[in-house]
Amino acid sequence: DIMHVLSVLLTDFPYVIGVMDGGKLHGQICFTDLLTLFKPIDGKDSPWVRYIRQSDIGTTRVYGAMAKHIICLSPKDEIYKAMRILMTTNTFAIPILDDYGYLKRILCRMDILEYILKLFESKELTVFEQKGLILDRSIGALMEKEFAEVSADDSLADAVTKMVEKKSFCLAVTDQNRRFTGLLSFAEILNWIFNLRKSQA
Numbered sequence: 001d002i003m004h005v006l007s008v009l010l011t012d013f014p015y016v017i018g019v020m021d022g023g024k025l026h027g028q029i030c031f032t033d034l035l036t037l038f039k040p041i042d043g044k045d046s047p048w049v050r051y052i053r054q055s056d057i058g059t060t061r062v063y064g065a066m067a068k069h070i071i072c073l074s075p076k077d078e079i080y081k082a083m084r085i086l087m088t089t090n091t092f093a094i095p096i097l098d099d100y101g102y103l104k105r106i107l108c109r110m111d112i113l114e115y116i117l118k119l120f121e122s123k124e125l126t127v128f129e130q131k132g133l134i135l136d137r138s139i140g141a142l143m144e145k146e147f148a149e150v151s152a153d154d155s156l157a158d159a160v161t162k163m164v165e166k167k168s169f170c171l172a173v174t175d176q177n178r179r180f181t182g183l184l185s186f187a188e189i190l191n192w193i194f195n196l197r198k199s200q201a
Contacts, residue, residue, distance in 0.1 A: 002034070002037070003194065003197060003198075005017060005029060005034070006034070006190055006193075006194045007194065009030075009031060009034075009190070010187075010190065010191050010194060013090045015030060016028045016029070016030045017029050017030070031186060031187060031190070032169075032186075034186070034190060035164070035186055038160055038161075038163075038164050038186075038189075039164055040161075040164070045157070045161070048160075048193065049157050049160055049161060051193070052156055052157040052160065052193070053155075053157040055196060059196070060155060060156045060157060061152065061153055061154065061155065061156060062150050062151065062152050062153070062154045062155075062156055062159050062173055062184055063152040063153065063173075063182075064156065064192070065156055065184060065188050065189055065191075065192035066152065066173050066182040066183060066184040066188055067182055067183045067184070067185070067188050068181075068182045070091070070094075070095065070182070070183055071085055071089070071091060071094060072094065072095045072096070072097050072180075073085075073094055073095075073096055073097075073107070073139060074096065074097065074098070074099070074139070075096055075098065075104055075138060075139050075140035076138050076139075076140065077138065077139050078135065078136050078137065078138060078139070079112060079115070079135045079136070079137055079138070079139055079141070079142070080135035080136060082094055082107055082112065082139055083109075083112055083135060086108070086109050086112070087109075092108065092169070092170070092185055092187055093106050093107065093108045093169070093170050093183065093185060094106070094107045094108075095107075095172065095180055095183060096139055097180055100179070101179045101180055102178065102179055102180065103147065103172050103174065103180040105142070105147060106147050106170060106172060106183075107139065107142070108169070111142060112142075115141075115142050147168075147171075147172050148162060148163070148166050148168050148171050148172070149171065149172045149173070149174050149178070150162065150171045150172075150173055150174075150184065151173070151174065151175075151176075152173050152175070152181060152182065156189070156192070159171060159184055160189060163184075163186065169185055169186060170183055170184060170185035170186070171183070171184045171185075
């Protein structure tokens with residue numbers, strides 16, 4: 001049952017859950033696998049998006065589901081600091097803000113791995129340079145990436161649709177001045193759906 005899978009993912013925060021069939025490992029499932037539940041069917045909203053739209057209008061805004069208290073870093077912070085946070089917490093992404101609270105990028109584990117791989121492939125590191133130093137460089141050394149934005153007052157269902165269309169794991173929530181106010185990822189959306197369905201059971 002999908003709700004049971006959600007319960008395990010949201011309680012224990014494993015990266016992957018093994019799926020057993022007849023005592024043998026049949027496959028695996030993770031958060032990203034559940035994203036298919038949000039994809040349109042025959043050009044129409046998926047059942048889960050319709051479920052969000054039909055829920056109480058007071059709780060179907062981005063503000064009701066987004067993460068409001070999250071770890072943020074500065075472009076001046078070292079890459080190893082971001083890696084330590086990603087590897088020792090349940091954080092999926094880290095917003096990188098400038099001194100005025102504006103979002104510069106959203107950093108995830110894959111960004112760091114891609115950066116390290118690129119350095120080795122391009123032979124940018126000399127044989128005399130300690131390879132560990134690549135993590136002492138600032139986050140600003142990472143390439144800028146585009147990120148999608150939504151407002152806290154936007155419809156949660158519309159935000160989900162936007163995430164699916166842009167194939168984005170998360171959206172930056174910004175105010176009318178485009179200053180960062182929170183983060184909305186599929187983890188928050190799945191948690192919101194799980195809690196809502198549990199309260200209605």
